[in-house]
Amino acid sequence: MNPVLIIGGGFAGLSAAVELAERNLPVIVLERRNFLGGRAYSFTDKITGDVVDNGQHLMMGCYHHTLAFLDKIGARDKLKFQTNPRVDFLHEHEGHACFQCPPLPAPLHLLGGLARLSSLNWRDRLHALRVGLALRSLNGNHTNLADKTVRQWLTELGQTEQMQNRFWDLVALATLNESPERASADMFARVLDQAFMHTKQDSTMVISRTGLSDLYTTDAQRFIEKHGGKVRLNASVKTIDFAVGAAVGVTLEDGETIAASAIISAAPYFMLKRMLPTELVRQHAAWQAINEFQSAPIVSINLWYDRQVTDLEFTGLLDSPIEWVFNKNAIAGDHRRTTRHLALVISGAHEAAKQSKEDLVAVAQREMRRFFPAARQAVLKHSFVIREYDATLSHTVGTARLRPSQPTPYPNFFLAGDWTATGLPATIEGAVWSGQECARLLANQCLAL
Numbered sequence: 001m002n003p004v005l006i007i008g009g010g011f012a013g014l015s016a017a018v019e020l021a022e023r024n025l026p027v028i029v030l031e032r033r034n035f036l037g038g039r040a041y042s043f044t045d046k047i048t049g050d051v052v053d054n055g056q057h058l059m060m061g062c063y064h065h066t067l068a069f070l071d072k073i074g075a076r077d078k079l080k081f082q083t084n085p086r087v088d089f090l091h092e093h094e095g096h097a098c099f100q101c102p103p104l105p106a107p108l109h110l111l112g113g114l115a116r117l118s119s120l121n122w123r124d125r126l127h128a129l130r131v132g133l134a135l136r137s138l139n140g141n142h143t144n145l146a147d148k149t150v151r152q153w154l155t156e157l158g159q160t161e162q163m164q165n166r167f168w169d170l171v172a173l174a175t176l177n178e179s180p181e182r183a184s185a186d187m188f189a190r191v192l193d194q195a196f197m198h199t200k201q202d203s204t205m206v207i208s209r210t211g212l213s214d215l216y217t218t219d220a221q222r223f224i225e226k227h228g229g230k231v232r233l234n235a236s237v238k239t240i241d242f243a244v245g246a247a248v249g250v251t252l253e254d255g256e257t258i259a260a261s262a263i264i265s266a267a268p269y270f271m272l273k274r275m276l277p278t279e280l281v282r283q284h285a286a287w288q289a290i291n292e293f294q295s296a297p298i299v300s301i302n303l304w305y306d307r308q309v310t311d312l313e314f315t316g317l318l319d320s321p322i323e324w325v326f327n328k329n330a331i332a333g334d335h336r337r338t339t340r341h342l343a344l345v346i347s348g349a350h351e352a353a354k355q356s357k358e359d360l361v362a363v364a365q366r367e368m369r370r371f372f373p374a375a376r377q378a379v380l381k382h383s384f385v386i387r388e389y390d391a392t393l394s395h396t397v398g399t400a401r402l403r404p405s406q407p408t409p410y411p412n413f414f415l416a417g418d419w420t421a422t423g424l425p426a427t428i429e430g431a432v433w434s435g436q437e438c439a440r441l442l443a444n445q446c447l448a449l
């Protein structure tokens, strides 16, 4: 039997490979770069020796497929789980506020969390109930919201400007990586539904204690190889080759051809469109839509101070161009270090991504001084900016219906990746679900033979 080729070694490709290898199918992961991890990887900073993520990644308790994947490869212990959902916020003048859910069954925990959130006035906190009720009445059918932006939907639900700026906008940016003016309400409603309307555990934040690459790539590769699969790095696919209604193999950039019994593309949309034969793209409306997708950037500013400036693990900044500050040493449980590493995040960063690194570091330092008094005396020892221009698919209005499903018109060719039709925003969970779904579809076909 020719191997099953999986193009791409990110969360989607590795989760597909793990599932198929476990079922004893001969898989080969082909990864373009000389390391696995795709858009969720880490590297060692040469100056400090610290492991730095390409951007801080947060997961949630509702990432059921991701948690199952990490469990299977033996990596779950590298995660830090909250017991009760909690997010800290800071305002320059009003100080600290905390969204901390009481130990109540869902969705009462959410109401309890909002009731305690002192950055909002009582009227706004009560009106937030309307969002919960709207989600209940949608009963999982979010497609009615497909033509609205998050801003339009929240305004229709009577959410004041303050409530939106101080709560919903941060949630929308963090989960959709797009501003509420651009992001589609259906995707937002799905996120809120998944995260807040089921169990309290689903609403908890989950964060990696280790660098992202260490979280899953080595363990996934070990699992795949232990089950007879292969992982090839520096294997960049130039074309996916088709003949008489089926995918037959790939041609690599160096000219090597590899025959396949089936192919799963787990590459991002902007890479897939280069690999597909143009005449096939022309024939399939679902594939033509790939040309209409746009990306949303994320900017991460890493700062190293000579002292501790906050003991909070992660903090949302209200009324600031920086949305989140992650205290990397506190998250890793490394409290002895004198130099303190902070990762600052700007999502939906269409404008910020155009700024120079110097300007971004200056903004970051200004905001740190504004929000954290200890930063006013602290000395910045080192800084590092990462601009991920294609961080995720931009979830603008209308995008959801263009996302292609995992099965394709070719029975042995499947599409995985966070950008495919997962019913979720472009996240780790969507990527893992899509990989597992492709594996399930393919394994079912094999059983049927």
Ligand SMILES: Cc1cc2nc3c(=O)[nH]c(=O)nc-3n(C[C@H](O)[C@H](O)[C@H](O)COP(=O)(O)OP(=O)(O)OC[C@H]3O[C@@H](n4cnc5c(N)ncnc54)[C@H](O)[C@@H]3O)c2cc1C
Residues within 6 Å of the ligand: 007, 008, 009, 010, 011, 012, 013, 030, 031, 032, 033, 036, 037, 038, 039, 040, 054, 055, 056, 057, 058, 059, 235, 236, 237, 238, 266, 267, 268, 271, 272, 275, 298, 300, 388, 390, 391, 392, 416, 417, 418, 419, 426, 427, 428, 429, 431
């Ligand atoms: C800065 C940043 C912050 C983020 N924060 C979060 C977060 O907090 N929570 C969350 O859930 N998600 C977050 N995300 C999104 C998350 O990283 C992605 O949804 C997820 O990693 C996508 O996985 P994937 O496998 O679908 O794609 P990718 O990770 O892009 O993997 C695709 C792989 O295919 C390879 N490839 C491409 N072309 C070829 C080719 N021709 N031949 C061979 N290989 C090829 C690529 O090199 C890559 O390794 C963030 C993303 C970024 C960039």
